[in-house]
Amino acid sequence: MKFAKMNGLGNQIAVLDARERPITLNASAVEALATAGKGIGFDQLMVLLPPKNPVADVYTEIWNSDGSKVAACGNGSRCVAWYVMREMNCQNLVMETEAGLLGASKVGPNIISIDMGEPILDWERIPMSERMDTMRIELQVGPIGDPILHGPGVVNMGNPHCVFFVQDAELAPVEAVGPMIEYHPLFPDRTNVGFAEIVARDHIRLRVWERGAGLTKACGTGACAALVAAVRRRLCDRVANVEVDGGMLQIEWRKSDNHVIMTGAVALESDGNLNGN
Incomplete structure (x- = not known):
């Protein structure tokens, strides 16, 4: 299974490409992978899966290093966008997460812009x-x-x-x-x-x-x-x-x-x- 170690301004991101071979993770498995020297080491793990929404290019499952699952990660989303854009040879894509759809654009060789949507204030x-x-x-x-x-x-x-x-x-x-x-x-x-x-x-x-x-x-x-x-x-x-x-x-x-x-x-x-x- 393909993976990449990336960072978003020093935030350690692991991208695991499970689109062809979907996997089911749990907290203990993620914690083991997060341990540097034993696993692959990361702050956040971004698991790429086939999109559920037909307008999206990729679905991303997001895990923290302590094994907790979360709905959003801004630095990780930029890393995923760059990784998938490189594969698709494109400048724009739509990423699907538990938090919703995120539009992404490449504005420089390694500069990614993400539309994070509306802030929730209630x-x-x-x-x-x-x-x-x-x-x-x-x-x-x-x-x-x-x-x-x-x-x-x-x-x-x-x-x-x-x-x-x-x-x-x-x-x-x-x-x-x-x-x-x-x-x-x-x-x-x-x-x-x-x-x-x-x-x-x-x-x-x-x-x-x-x-x-x-x-x-x-x-x-x-x-x-x-x-x-x-x-x-x-x-x-x-x-x-x-x-x-x-x-x-x-x-x-x-x-x-x-x-x-x-x-x-x-x-x-x-x-x-x-x-x-």
Whole structure:
């Protein structure tokens, strides 16, 4: 079975091509594959399957390294788009995921733009366990009178994100606070946790604790969520560069159709056959 090791700005992505030989995975099998040195190693596994929707070119099943299955992965989707476009020798395609249909375009040799669709802002669809204004929810970390973090924005970009705005992303307690918020009772499906610093109206510095993967170098849906959360609070423009540990993504929240467009680089590290098949 063909596979490729790729990265989206340092986010380690494994693409497993199961279109000709569909496979059924479970959490333990995915965890074993995710272990570097024993398996193939990755932050996310993107399994390519025949599309269910006739307008789509490929269906993608998405797994985190801890064996949890998710509906969306922005960096992984860019990698899949590049991989399939190379095979089809085309510049555009439609990818199907559990979160819906995603349109993708190649805008440079290794630059892919993905239409991530409309952000979900309703508390019930995030989902959250309590009714709150998702522009600024009632959640804080630290002493009641002097919290170190408070009032994050919440956005679903195919998966849930909780975005704290901080003065300095480099000093943000990502690894200390990330797991606490990921498993907070407010988020019944767990959540990704972003720590966003507004550098300028067209520049956000972002670090993300990714649900099921921990601190990663890049999170595409997290970058989209950070921009949406910032725009809702009038902290930045609708088009901005989002700087993650692995590099830069350009995110646009279009007024015309309410869709979020993510553009960024991908890299192929190696490809081959899994188990020699």
